[in-house]
Amino acid sequence: MPIWFPYTRILWAPTIVYASLALVAVGIVNRMLSELQVCLSVIVGFMIWTLFEYLVHRFLNHPPPSRAWLDFDNHHYHHKEPENPCEFVYKLKHSLAASFCVLGVWCFLAPTWAYGLAIMGGFWIGYICYEWVHLFTHLPSPYRTSWIKRLSALHHRHHYEGIRGCYGFITSIWDRIFRTYL
Numbered sequence: 001m002p003i004w005f006p007y008t009r010i011l012w013a014p015t016i017v018y019a020s021l022a023l024v025a026v027g028i029v030n031r032m033l034s035e036l037q038v039c040l041s042v043i044v045g046f047m048i049w050t051l052f053e054y055l056v057h058r059f060l061n062h063p064p065p066s067r068a069w070l071d072f073d074n075h076h077y078h079h080k081e082p083e084n085p086c087e088f089v090y091k092l093k094h095s096l097a098a099s100f101c102v103l104g105v106w107c108f109l110a111p112t113w114a115y116g117l118a119i120m121g122g123f124w125i126g127y128i129c130y131e132w133v134h135l136f137t138h139l140p141s142p143y144r145t146s147w148i149k150r151l152s153a154l155h156h157r158h159h160y161e162g163i164r165g166c167y168g169f170i171t172s173i174w175d176r177i178f179r180t181y182l
Protein backbone atom coordinates (compact mmCIF):
# COMPACT_ATOMS: atom_id res chain seq x y z
CA MET A 1 0.00 0.00 0.00
CA PRO A 2 1.49 3.43 -0.91
CA ILE A 3 2.59 5.37 2.16
CA TRP A 4 0.37 8.38 1.26
CA PHE A 5 -2.74 6.16 1.11
CA PRO A 6 -4.13 6.94 4.64
CA TYR A 7 -4.03 10.69 3.93
CA THR A 8 -6.48 10.26 1.08
CA ARG A 9 -9.29 8.68 3.12
CA ILE A 10 -11.16 11.97 3.34
CA LEU A 11 -11.50 12.04 -0.46
CA TRP A 12 -12.82 8.53 -1.05
CA ALA A 13 -16.51 9.39 -0.60
CA PRO A 14 -16.52 12.53 -2.82
CA THR A 15 -14.43 10.74 -5.46
CA ILE A 16 -16.80 7.75 -5.62
CA VAL A 17 -19.90 9.97 -5.65
CA TYR A 18 -18.71 12.44 -8.32
CA ALA A 19 -17.00 9.83 -10.51
CA SER A 20 -20.28 7.86 -10.45
CA LEU A 21 -22.32 10.98 -11.26
CA ALA A 22 -19.95 11.85 -14.14
CA LEU A 23 -20.19 8.28 -15.52
CA VAL A 24 -23.99 8.27 -15.28
CA ALA A 25 -24.15 11.71 -16.94
CA VAL A 26 -21.94 10.58 -19.84
CA GLY A 27 -23.88 7.31 -20.11
CA ILE A 28 -27.19 9.19 -20.42
CA VAL A 29 -26.04 11.80 -22.94
CA ASN A 30 -24.21 9.19 -25.03
CA ARG A 31 -27.60 8.13 -26.38
CA MET A 32 -28.51 11.67 -27.44
CA LEU A 33 -25.25 13.22 -28.63
CA SER A 34 -22.42 11.96 -30.85
CA GLU A 35 -19.18 10.79 -29.21
CA LEU A 36 -17.44 13.95 -30.44
CA GLN A 37 -20.15 16.18 -28.97
CA VAL A 38 -19.90 14.35 -25.63
CA CYS A 39 -16.08 14.60 -25.57
CA LEU A 40 -16.06 18.30 -26.43
CA SER A 41 -18.79 19.06 -23.88
CA VAL A 42 -16.88 17.18 -21.14
CA ILE A 43 -13.69 19.10 -22.01
CA VAL A 44 -15.64 22.39 -21.93
CA GLY A 45 -17.07 21.39 -18.52
CA PHE A 46 -13.57 20.62 -17.23
CA MET A 47 -12.26 23.99 -18.43
CA ILE A 48 -15.26 25.76 -16.90
CA TRP A 49 -14.37 24.07 -13.61
CA THR A 50 -10.81 25.47 -13.76
CA LEU A 51 -12.23 28.98 -14.25
CA PHE A 52 -14.83 28.36 -11.53
CA GLU A 53 -12.22 27.27 -8.95
CA TYR A 54 -10.14 30.34 -9.81
CA LEU A 55 -13.06 32.80 -9.48
CA VAL A 56 -14.43 31.23 -6.28
CA HIS A 57 -10.99 31.20 -4.68
CA ARG A 58 -10.11 34.72 -5.76
CA PHE A 59 -13.39 36.54 -5.14
CA LEU A 60 -15.37 34.48 -2.60
CA ASN A 61 -12.64 32.86 -0.50
CA HIS A 62 -10.51 36.02 -0.39
CA PRO A 63 -12.97 38.94 -0.42
CA PRO A 64 -12.10 42.44 0.82
CA PRO A 65 -12.56 42.76 4.63
CA SER A 66 -15.86 44.64 4.19
CA ARG A 67 -17.30 41.57 2.42
CA ALA A 68 -15.84 38.85 4.64
CA TRP A 69 -19.24 37.12 4.68
CA LEU A 70 -18.60 36.03 1.07
CA ASP A 71 -16.13 33.43 2.38
CA PHE A 72 -18.98 30.93 2.67
CA ASP A 73 -16.80 27.87 3.30
CA ASN A 74 -14.49 29.50 5.86
CA HIS A 75 -11.44 29.29 3.62
CA HIS A 76 -9.54 31.48 6.10
CA TYR A 77 -9.40 28.45 8.44
CA HIS A 78 -7.53 26.60 5.69
CA HIS A 79 -4.97 29.41 5.66
CA LYS A 80 -4.61 29.09 9.44
CA GLU A 81 -4.16 25.30 9.27
CA PRO A 82 -2.97 24.54 5.72
CA GLU A 83 -2.04 20.91 6.41
CA ASN A 84 -5.40 19.93 7.92
CA PRO A 85 -7.58 18.38 5.14
CA CYS A 86 -10.70 18.81 7.30
CA GLU A 87 -10.33 22.55 6.73
CA PHE A 88 -10.28 22.50 2.94
CA VAL A 89 -12.10 19.46 1.55
CA TYR A 90 -15.70 20.50 0.86
CA LYS A 91 -18.36 18.70 2.89
CA LEU A 92 -20.18 16.28 0.59
CA LYS A 93 -23.65 17.63 1.42
CA HIS A 94 -22.51 21.19 0.58
CA SER A 95 -20.80 20.26 -2.68
CA LEU A 96 -23.78 18.11 -3.75
CA ALA A 97 -26.23 20.95 -3.11
CA ALA A 98 -23.99 23.38 -5.04
CA SER A 99 -23.53 20.79 -7.82
CA PHE A 100 -27.21 20.47 -8.56
CA CYS A 101 -27.65 24.26 -8.61
CA VAL A 102 -24.76 24.49 -11.11
CA LEU A 103 -26.27 21.62 -13.15
CA GLY A 104 -29.51 23.61 -13.37
CA VAL A 105 -27.57 26.62 -14.68
CA TRP A 106 -25.78 24.58 -17.40
CA CYS A 107 -29.03 22.89 -18.48
CA PHE A 108 -30.64 26.34 -18.75
CA LEU A 109 -27.75 27.95 -20.66
CA ALA A 110 -26.74 25.04 -22.93
CA PRO A 111 -28.53 24.47 -26.28
CA THR A 112 -30.19 21.32 -24.84
CA TRP A 113 -30.23 19.73 -21.39
CA ALA A 114 -28.10 16.86 -22.78
CA TYR A 115 -25.25 19.31 -23.45
CA GLY A 116 -25.75 20.76 -19.97
CA LEU A 117 -25.46 17.30 -18.40
CA ALA A 118 -22.37 16.44 -20.46
CA ILE A 119 -20.74 19.75 -19.43
CA MET A 120 -21.57 18.92 -15.82
CA GLY A 121 -19.79 15.56 -16.26
CA GLY A 122 -16.58 17.44 -17.11
CA PHE A 123 -17.23 19.89 -14.27
CA TRP A 124 -17.50 17.00 -11.78
CA ILE A 125 -14.26 15.47 -13.10
CA GLY A 126 -12.59 18.87 -12.64
CA TYR A 127 -13.89 19.04 -9.09
CA ILE A 128 -12.43 15.60 -8.24
CA CYS A 129 -9.07 16.68 -9.73
CA TYR A 130 -9.17 19.88 -7.69
CA GLU A 131 -9.67 18.05 -4.37
CA TRP A 132 -6.89 15.51 -5.08
CA VAL A 133 -4.42 18.11 -6.34
CA HIS A 134 -5.09 20.41 -3.40
CA LEU A 135 -4.67 17.53 -0.95
CA PHE A 136 -1.37 16.48 -2.50
CA THR A 137 -0.02 20.05 -2.60
CA HIS A 138 -0.34 20.03 1.20
CA LEU A 139 1.03 16.53 1.85
CA PRO A 140 4.67 16.20 2.92
CA SER A 141 6.90 16.66 -0.14
CA PRO A 142 8.05 13.00 -0.61
CA TYR A 143 4.49 12.17 -1.75
CA ARG A 144 4.50 14.66 -4.65
CA THR A 145 5.17 13.84 -8.29
CA SER A 146 7.09 16.43 -10.33
CA TRP A 147 3.81 17.76 -11.77
CA ILE A 148 2.35 18.11 -8.25
CA LYS A 149 5.63 19.71 -7.11
CA ARG A 150 5.16 22.46 -9.72
CA LEU A 151 1.53 23.07 -8.69
CA SER A 152 2.53 22.84 -5.06
CA ALA A 153 5.19 25.55 -5.47
CA LEU A 154 2.56 27.86 -6.99
CA HIS A 155 -0.01 27.09 -4.30
CA HIS A 156 2.56 27.65 -1.55
CA ARG A 157 3.26 31.09 -3.05
CA HIS A 158 -0.48 31.76 -2.66
CA HIS A 159 -0.31 30.69 1.00
CA TYR A 160 2.98 32.24 2.05
CA GLU A 161 3.47 35.36 -0.10
CA GLY A 162 0.68 37.51 1.28
CA ILE A 163 -2.29 35.96 -0.62
CA ARG A 164 -1.75 38.21 -3.64
CA GLY A 165 -2.18 35.65 -6.41
CA CYS A 166 -1.86 32.03 -7.61
CA TYR A 167 -5.56 31.38 -7.06
CA GLY A 168 -5.72 28.44 -9.49
CA PHE A 169 -5.29 24.93 -8.10
CA ILE A 170 -5.07 22.53 -11.04
CA THR A 171 -3.83 25.02 -13.60
CA SER A 172 -2.15 28.43 -13.61
CA ILE A 173 -3.80 29.41 -16.93
CA TRP A 174 -6.32 31.81 -15.36
CA ASP A 175 -3.69 33.38 -13.08
CA ARG A 176 -1.63 34.12 -16.19
CA ILE A 177 -4.65 35.49 -18.12
CA PHE A 178 -5.88 37.67 -15.22
CA ARG A 179 -2.35 38.67 -14.16
CA THR A 180 -2.41 37.15 -10.69
CA TYR A 181 0.46 34.77 -11.40
CA LEU A 182 3.22 35.21 -8.82
Ligand SMILES: [Zn+2]
Pocket residue numbers: 057061062075079158
Ligand atom coordinates in the same frame (compact mmCIF):
# COMPACT_ATOMS: atom_id res chain seq x y z
ZN1 LIG B 1 -6.61 30.80 -0.42
Ligand SMILES: [Zn+2]
Pocket residue numbers: 078082088134138155159
Ligand atom coordinates in the same frame (compact mmCIF):
# COMPACT_ATOMS: atom_id res chain seq x y z
ZN1 LIG C 1 -4.22 25.30 0.20
